[in-house]
Amino acid sequence: MSAVISFPKKADEIISYNPATGAEVGRVENTSAEDVENAVEQARAVFQMWRTTSFATRRKFVMKAREIILAEMDDIALLISNESGKPIAEAFSMEIAPVLDLMQYFARRAEKLLKPRKINIGLYGLLGRTSKIVYQPLGVVAIIPAWNYPFSIPLGEAVMSLMAGNTVVLKPSELTPFIGLKIGEIFEKAGLPENVVQIVNGAGATGAALVEAAPDKIMFTGSVATGKRIAEAAAKNLTSVVLELGGKDAMIVFADANLELAADGAVWGAFCNSGQSCSSVERLYVEESAAAELTRKIVEKTKKLKQGAGDSVTTDIGAMSSERQLKIVADHVASFEKEGAKILTGGKSKDLFYEPTVISGANNSMRAMQEETFGPTLPIATFKIEAEAVKLANDSEFGLTASVWTRDLKKGRRVAEQIEAGTVCVNEVLYTHGIGQTPWGGFKNSGNGRTHGIEGLMELVQPQHIHVNKLAILPNAWWMPYGANAIETFKGFAKYFASGSLFQTAKLTPKLLKRIIELRKK
Ligand code: NAD
16 A cells, blocks of 8 residues: 555645636645654654643643634635635534634543543452553544545544644645645644644645554544555554544435425535535435425425535535546436436536536435435435335445434434434434534444544543552462462352452452461462
8 A cells, every 4th residue: 555655756746726716726845755754753752742731731722723713714714615615604614613612622621531530440449459540642643634624624633632642743635735734824823832733745645654654543534445545554553543434324304304494404414515525415215205395395495505616605505626526426416317316406517516416216226325426416215114214224335424304303313223323313414523522433434433522532542541559568369379279269269259249259258368378478
């Protein structure tokens, strides 16, 4: 994998384009493999200092970075929109606002969430032993994100890493390098000590160099194929990896749902960020009796969406981020048509703008109902009974998120728990990545590990067990020398002590006393 990638001798550059206009946003130098390695080394050197900073100090830097974002919010939103093509509205609602919330949450709560924890060790406690868990930082966290939420995903992961006491090397997607540089600039302005957060730039080869440089953790967001490559390369150094990968998220709508709301939810869930969300609704299953009404509402609402350049305040749907992505969407729409589904609205593109597209008559045997589209398509299929809906939703290699829509919350929860996905919402869709307090991650091929929430914070620390013998006066009964009496005592351990019962363990007392005398005599 990374071994076969050859690095350019001379530093070359990445050109970043505005997908809506094709205009150049700017050029950045590719970081050479050697400089990536240096960055990891520098991050490791400064880790020794950063790990000993107090939570209060870390909090101060993160809250300062937050203030800077608030002060520069309009410019940051414009940059996000210009580099990714997304509507400026979504730069605020889906990137800036959620990450500011995550920042204040982990800045204020990380200390409590990572507080050392006592362990109840049962009968060993009676022997004067205590155990506690201390959460130690890992070292250098490498963050390798995708381009679709280029601000909130890497920044959120960087903040969590820092609060846990780690240093960070971040390689933004090659499609959004300036947003990555902006993240670095924000921390610099916040006065963060040098090298605690570093940005390296480039495409896959730079990412591979970062993996190769043996960081202590890799937080990866991207495709299944790249995720597998990274996991394979990381295994060489036994680097643990969190993989946030693709999705083919199902939305199940029962006939008793609020269909107006479900239609609004489907339109937003499928088309926000031009469908380029890992948790986009990519398959809608509606109960047969409600299919006509729900489909009519969805089509009506879709036709009203305004598509245009992201920097216009009235734009609902922006441009796709890349031609490669647009081609996948066009291919999937064509394959839906070829396999007998019907395009109800959309299906056309101009430059990098792909129209929001609603498709009826879809079913799971169609190729585009199985592969991730990552674009503004909403294929609709039907089901007759609850069990069928669950089966259809689970018939996928992916399992990132899903949603269930019904007025019967008991049924909603029941169905939710049967769906193989990392997050399942009832009467809600897509947005929980924005709730930093909740874990995010997928089942099946959607990934490994978690980001966000206490589970995500735990990915960024290593639990250390501190065990203390407060009565360190006698040798342990299980120490050497062994002999017949020792064996009898150990049998007693198996029979009585290992029962966990104090009453049973009391039966061991005579044997234990004999054994202690024996040990003292040796
Ligand atoms: P990608 O896999 O092409 O690239 C992701 C990142 O990996 C980029 O920064 C890229 O430069 C880097 N990279 C590529 N090859 C590499 C290698 N060999 N070693 C190290 N790094 C390498 O993905 P993409 O097209 O940028 O993103 C789209 C995918 O991301 C979709 O599948 C989407 O579902 C997924 N995604 C998942 C989540 C989630 O939370 N699960 C969130 C956002 C996006």
